[in-house]
Amino acid sequence: MAQRAYYEPGTNGVERLPTSLTMFHASPLLMRTAHWHAQVEVNYVVQGWAHYTMGNHSIRFHKGDLALFWGGRPHLLNDASEDLVYAGGHLPLVHFFRLRLPTDVQSKLMQGAILLTSATDVSDALNFERWNKYARSGDPMKAGMAVDELLLRIERIRFDPYTLLPDTQSMQEWGGMDHHASPIVVRICDYIADNFREEIDSADIAAAAAIHPKYAMSVFKKSTGMTLNDYVNLMRLSYAQALLMQDDANVLQVAMDSGFGSLSAFNKSFRKIAGMSPSDFRRDVRARPSAPIDKCLVLDERLN
The missing domain is CATH 2.60.120.10 (Jelly Rolls)
Structure with a gap:
């Protein structure tokens, strides 16, 4: 069989x-x-x-x-x-x-x-x-x-x-967004999408959205349930997850290429979402049978 x-x-x-x-x-x-x-x-x-x-x-x-x-x-x-x-x-x-x-x-x-x-x-x-x-x-x-x-x-x-x-x-209820918040969240997400692999903080994000850092943190948390740092880390972890599948992937290099400033920060964030270290995740997944799958077509995110 x-x-x-x-x-x-x-x-x-x-x-x-x-x-x-x-x-x-x-x-x-x-x-x-x-x-x-x-x-x-x-x-x-x-x-x-x-x-x-x-x-x-x-x-x-x-x-x-x-x-x-x-x-x-x-x-x-x-x-x-x-x-x-x-x-x-x-x-x-x-x-x-x-x-x-x-x-x-x-x-x-x-x-x-x-x-x-x-x-x-x-x-x-x-x-x-x-x-x-x-x-x-x-x-x-x-x-x-x-x-x-x-x-x-x-x-x-x-x-x-x-x-x-x-x-x-x-x-938990936090009230959702109002019509003023949505364009701000879009500007925040746009900036993070373009820069998540770089060293960015709430001040950089707020400046790009032309708002005060405290307001940026507040409106993003209210709209998404995540802090700005949570979302930046999620973008980095999603990217790192795929890099770890490459045969020549080095965990330290993956951490750096994904935008984490240190291996310890990468390990801590990865454990939080995956429940295991990046090394264990890579070893665990590679030990399982796989097959190519061409299910997705990538479209330019600026199409709309």
């Missing part, structure tokens, strides 16, 4: 590209190790079912379900039907905070809630397939239309029944 192959972060995978919008339409491989990435993930189940473990809870998506969740929390696809096909995209925060969604939805997604709707129809299956083909066409106009239409489809969720899971009543 052939040994089963599993998905692992690749050199050019979504983990390596935390600032990019990616789109996919594929039969995914199961995962043996949770991964994370600094984008909101959009999943539409074309056929079959998929079972995810996300933090302390798990959820199964069925054919016709459309779901959004924050990929910055470790999650894994640990079971699925043999005929599973799913489609969707990974949205950097610079796109996510431009969406016209209810503020409580954006805030709760950033806290770890999952938005789930079954209010879909046959047109969604056709559209997700077309968007993926447009994105892969090599035609910039078609690629741009794919992104625009995907974002509009997500915004349309607010007009149909949807659920936020798990029970969000138990989640």
Whole structure:
């Protein structure tokens, strides 16, 4: 009996590209190790079912379900039907905070809630397939239309029944964003996306957004549930996760290339999200069978 192959972060995978919008339409491989990435993930189940473990809870998506969740929390696809096909995209925060969604939805997604709707129809299956083909066409106009239409489809969720899971009543409430905060968060995310591998601090970020550092920290925390430092580290850790998969990866070099100023800071941050050291993570993942997977197409994050 052939040994089963599993998905692992690749050199050019979504983990390596935390600032990019990616789109996919594929039969995914199961995962043996949770991964994370600094984008909101959009999943539409074309056929079959998929079972995810996300933090302390798990959820199964069925054919016709459309779901959004924050990929910055470790999650894994640990079971699925043999005929599973799913489609969707990974949205950097610079796109996510431009969406016209209810503020409580954006805030709760950033806290770890999952938005789930079954209010879909046959047109969604056709559209997700077309968007993926447009994105892969090599035609910039078609690629741009794919992104625009995907974002509009997500915004349309607010007009149909949807659920936020798990029970969000138990989640900490911080009030969500107001309409003044969203453009500021977009400017902050834009700057961090361009500079997360450099030595930056709250003063640099605030200056780029043309606001006071204390206000930058306050509005970002209120909108995302993360501190500025948490988000910068998440971008770096997503990038580092993929670098660790390279055969010649040196942990110290990965730390430096990802923007960490020291190996100790890298180890501490990595342990916090992965529950193990970077060296153990690399050794653990490399010991497992893998297979190539070409599920994502990278689109320029400035398309929209």
